[in-house]
Amino acid sequence: MARATPEKRRSRTRGQAGNDRRTQIIKVATALFREKGYHVTSLDDIADRIGFTKPAIYYYFKSKEDVLFAIVNSIVDEALERFRAIADGPGSAGERIHALLVEHTRTILRNLDANTVFYNERGLLSPKREKEMRQREREYTEVMRSLYAEGVASGELLDIDPSVATATLLGASIWSYRWFDPRGRLSVDEVAEQIAKLLLNGYRR
Amino acid sequence: MARATPEKRRSRTRGQAGNDRRTQIIKVATALFREKGYHVTSLDDIADRIGFTKPAIYYYFKSKEDVLFAIVNSIVDEALERFRAIADGPGSAGERIHALLVEHTRTILRNLDANTVFYNERGLLSPKREKEMRQREREYTEVMRSLYAEGVASGELLDIDPSVATATLLGASIWSYRWFDPRGRLSVDEVAEQIAKLLLNGYRR
DNA sequence: CCTACCGATCGGTAGG
DNA sequence: CCTACCGATCGGTAGG
Structure with a gap:
């Protein structure tokens, strides 16, 4: 006072x-x-x-690590939220996966700084927090995995291991944080669309 | 003496x-x-x-950085060598890209420790060495990019930007270093085949 | 939100 | 390849 x-x-x-x-x-x-x-x-x-x-x-x-945690945490929150909204939305499994991939790439590329820190530095958190992060990431990986499995069962999707498929599709999207150039020729939306298109159709015409 | x-x-x-x-x-x-x-x-x-x-x-x-450099350097050497051998080999553009992707994933997963260090820590090298690494990585990205462009021109491959395609295909392969579990259900070869199959055909059946 | 400062860690070197 | 050690950096705190 x-x-x-x-x-x-x-x-x-x-x-x-x-x-x-x-x-x-x-x-x-x-x-x-x-x-x-x-x-x-x-x-x-x-x-x-x-x-x-x-x-x-x-x-x-309270500490330097808390600053890192604040960054990393917000990224997971955002991603998980968007994932659920799309996964619970309308469309076939394949359509929802497509929407998921477009949105995922967009979200990453629109917020490159924080997402780069997320993917590059989250391993430096304390074991406890890292475990927590992995846990929540698993949640949204699982959302996509079960969607993929559903699509395989119905015959809509390529029949390979759903875990491998999910990790590969997400990886292709995530990896864009390493090469995307905001000052480049293509916009975020264009890149997001092209990546999703390639994954959906494959590179063989 | x-x-x-x-x-x-x-x-x-x-x-x-x-x-x-x-x-x-x-x-x-x-x-x-x-x-x-x-x-x-x-x-x-x-x-x-x-x-x-x-x-x-x-x-x-001579220094701690030199130890890191020795690790990182050997990885690039190996990758570049294998890339050239396959790219200069027989087959259509699409067939060679397929072979490239299978081999690339295999190489990474067979030597997970060093490849993880390569992808996670190479950014910590001195600017000069990092630039040199980027340069040599560009070389083998370029090998694949021109192969992809060739395939687009001949009508064999999906018509999207070859740079985006290359980065995405390689990213999907590379990302396996983050999730592959050597003690898991699937072998290195199985995973490498499934990833390449997914990328070739797309997830839509 | 500042000044002053501590304790610990660590890359690197001397000198053998 | 070892003992001993230095200089610098840095996260964190006291005390205001």
């Missing part, structure tokens, strides 16, 4: 200053983790780029 | 001791880099597992 006037003024000026700062830290950390990797990025690097000193970060996060 | 007798005896007993040691360091480092990541693995970790002390490593390598 001993708040000084300058404190109050700052709060008013910035509106939800706390949330903005937190968001800002995450944004800068995401860019740096992508560029240099988690371990090569120091908390001083992050603070410097914001115009901070390191201890300021500890006002918003 | 002031070699002591114990030195001589050791050399004789071990044969090419130098090469063995170097190979041993690479093997242990590969396993540790895969398990824990490059930065989390210390040179003491590597030395400990061999029954060494850290400075021994500097007898065989």
